[in-house]
Amino acid sequence: MARYFCHEFPETLTAETEVADARPGAVLLARHPFYPGGGGQLPDRGVIRWQGGEVAVAGFESAGGRLWIKLAEPIEVTGTVEAAVDPVFRQMMRELHTDLHIVNALVFQSFDGALVTGAQMNDDGTARIDCDLPGADNDRLRALEPAINDAIRQDLAVSDRYMPLDEAMEVNGLLRSRSVAPPPDADGNVRIVEIAGLDAQACGGTHLASTGGSRRVRILKIENKGRHNRRIRIGFA
Numbered sequence: 001m002a003r004y005f006c007h008e009f010p011e012t013l014t015a016e017t018e019v020a021d022a023r024p025g026a027v028l029l030a031r032h033p034f035y036p037g038g039g040g041q042l043p044d045r046g047v048i049r050w051q052g053g054e055v056a057v058a059g060f061e062s063a064g065g066r067l068w069i070k071l072a073e074p075i076e077v078t079g080t081v082e083a084a085v086d087p088v089f090r091q092m093m094r095e096l097h098t099d100l101h102i103v104n105a106l107v108f109q110s111f112d113g114a115l116v117t118g119a120q121m122n123d124d125g126t127a128r129i130d131c132d133l134p135g136a137d138n139d140r141l142r143a144l145e146p147a148i149n150d151a152i153r154q155d156l157a158v159s160d161r162y163m164p165l166d167e168a169m170e171v172n173g174l175l176r177s178r179s180v181a182p183p184p185d186a187d188g189n190v191r192i193v194e195i196a197g198l199d200a201q202a203c204g205g206t207h208l209a210s211t212g213g214s215r216r217v218r219i220l221k222i223e224n225k226g227r228h229n230r231r232i233r234i235g236f237a
């Protein structure tokens with residue numbers, strides 16, 4: 001996947017930039033702080049501002065290796081603008097995404113390397129992760145809730161680094177999922193997100209700087225989805 005500004009500067013939610021190309025209702029910026037979605041994480045919300053006006057971001061569209069930002073109104077924007085991420089929404093995504101890594105790590109450790117088959121964060125403060133867990137006891141999954149909150153309470157550092165995909169494939173557990181792992185960048189590297197002492201896996205999303213930035217969570221529901229899959233739904237306590 002591309003290396004985004006939001007990976008390099010995760011705490012910078014506004015950026016002054018130039019419009020590189022424009023058409024009515026969409027704009028291509030020289031740089032921007034938005035996460036365009038992917039890996040189960042929803043795209044950022046936000047606004048594009050210029051002197052005397054602003055327009056809401058309506059979505060993102062990849063075309064020809066370029067990321068167009070779709071605007072909520074069919075206007076054409078040019079010149080110098082400020083791109084600003086909705087901080088409340090981003091914070092919620094960072095929390096839910098980091099919490100899913102914690103859940104995923106505990107499932108991986110407690111259920112003998114169980115892989116992820118899907119993940120989705122929602123805008124209502126809930127998220128789900130699907131794991132390949134044939135025959136798993138749902139009560140044992142439910143019992144992970146205190147350990148999830150313990151990892152949050154310990155405020156473990158979250159960091160990221162890049163490594164060649166072929167090296168990452170040699171390390172057991174780094175590629176946890178076929179469906180949510182990011183494709184390698186142009187140099188053949190994948191981004192590895194590490195929670196100190198708990199977990200490391202390939203991921204292209206946005207996460208907290210440390211686990212203590214999350215609210216406590218509850219396991220809302222465990223569902224059987226097919227013979228193999230268990231769906232674990234979490235939400236803020």
Ligand SMILES: [Zn+2]
Binds near residue numbers: 193204205206
């Ligand atoms: Zn992630």
